[in-house]
Amino acid sequence: MSTDTTAPAPEATNPDIPANPTFWNYVGYWFPHLVAFGYALVILAAISTQFIGTDMPCPLCVLQRMAMMLIGIAAIWMVGQARKGMLTLAGYARSYGLMIVGAMLGATMSTRQIELHILPGDAGYGDAVLGLHLYTWALITFIVVIAYSAIMLMFFKPTLPVAPTGNAALWISRILVWAFIIIIIANVVLIFAEEGFAWYLPDDPTGYRLLNPNLPS
DSSP, X not given: OOOOXXXXXXXXXXXXXXXXOOHHHHHHHHHHHHHHHHHHHHHHHHHHHHHSSOOOOOHHHHHHHHHHHHHHHHHHHHHHHHHHTOOOHHHHHHHHHHHHHHHHHHHHHHHHHHHHXXXXXXXXXSOEETTEEHHHXXXXXXXXXXXXXXXXXHTTTTTOOOOOSSHHXXXXXHHHHHHHHHHHHHHHHHHHHHHTTOSSOOSSOOSOTTTOTTSOO
């Protein structure tokens, strides 16, 4: 009578994850949180101007928010893969590549809006914050994201995100990610309420077309 003495196959591991993570691996893990949560705060501030300052987002404003959402989604995907121990160098590069694409699209929209109000005497669209309009601040953040992503890609191997052990780090990560998701959902709902079932937004929106379909186009 024969018995099978074959040892069970070892559980597959991710060869890209370092056996002994360094400080920079943890920096690489928390930075995407900072990007996603930072853009969540930016979008939350923009949403607040709709109710406090009554500045309705124009089509270019909406496109810039969509670019921020794309950047944040790429960042939290990277975080999710790192938590599972499944983030590879290829996935890391794709995430930052998508963040750069989103930032380039957003920078294009921001620059377009700046150029629309660049003539002397033009007060710009909406209220200024610390001397600059929201679309100018948006351009600054997009440039920062492009530079940051490029630097991380230059040093991709030592900065591959590795999730810290411990419940505290996991809960902090979950809170930051869910804060981004909730604010993004709120933003999508408000944009839908503003546009309603129309094919496009007017250049200078004055209200929520879903609630008031008779608003001028």
